[in-house]
Amino acid sequence: MPDPDAPFPGRSPAPPTPWRATLLVPLLAGAAVAVATGVYGRLHTPTGIAVNVAGFSGPQTVKVWLGTGAAVFAVLQLLSALAMWGRLGGFSPSWAGTAHRWSGRLAFLLAIPVAVHCLYALGFGAYDLRSLAHSALGCFFFGAFTTKMVALPKANLPGWALPVLGGLVFTALIGVWLTSSVWYFTTFGVHL
Template identity: 80%
Template structure:
């Protein structure tokens, strides 16, 4: 079992998370500015077998959300928070589910920013745009914080929790909205 993530950190550099936080914030703001100021192209990511680019985004986003849930469960198992569930599978599952979720989310994010831009047609699209930019910034923060030594034990669980939560908000304001509005299409 790994050490308690909420234990007091070593006296080592507590501020080492500041740089990843600042870079993540800069990425989120830069994506928002880019999405708002460039002219959307309307050019979309499309995959054979789907009725259109929107359904591709919806299903890729749903796949990313599914693997994010696997990330959450594997993280809980790694930290011994699932009771007597053996954690031997958790490290590999955590790494691979994260990689797959990222690979599924990238084409969706590229399409949203490049083809559609930062939208504010209504509250849902505004929230989706804000959450999407915040997700990429939070993900950047997590990836930059992972290799850092001397972080407080709570940092990675909190940053990972933020990444998970924001991805679920992105998914709720896109895929879930689509499924409840148009049904389960392919």
């Protein structure tokens, strides 16, 4: 049986795609998501309420606690990534890859209702420097996340690409958390 990946007779194999070209589609997809999120948040008329869960004092507390959960899972994802790459002093358990994938999934799942609340109920905030930074970081987070997820299955990425993309996703999420949940806790106190 012929090799399905072999070139047609008389044709040479295609040259490997340079990594810059490989990253172009993920970067464009991420930029489109970041811009679309920001434009929607800016043009949409905020409703004031989007996500509320019984047991919390209001939608804002739901948002800050879900955001805090996402930040905790993001830290776990960072630690598991460092373990996978042998950057924790030789500590590299066999379950680090599974922990990395699941902590990332859970962080993202917790971030979705927060983003829905922010975009639908509040819009893109530019009231002060904190709200502007929060809104911009939120759009950047979803764009960087999209870039990383689209780039993940690409075959010829340079070795630095996924750690850099993952670092950008982590940094953006922690920035979003600092400008929302931490700000809320230090301004209004820690309560449900």
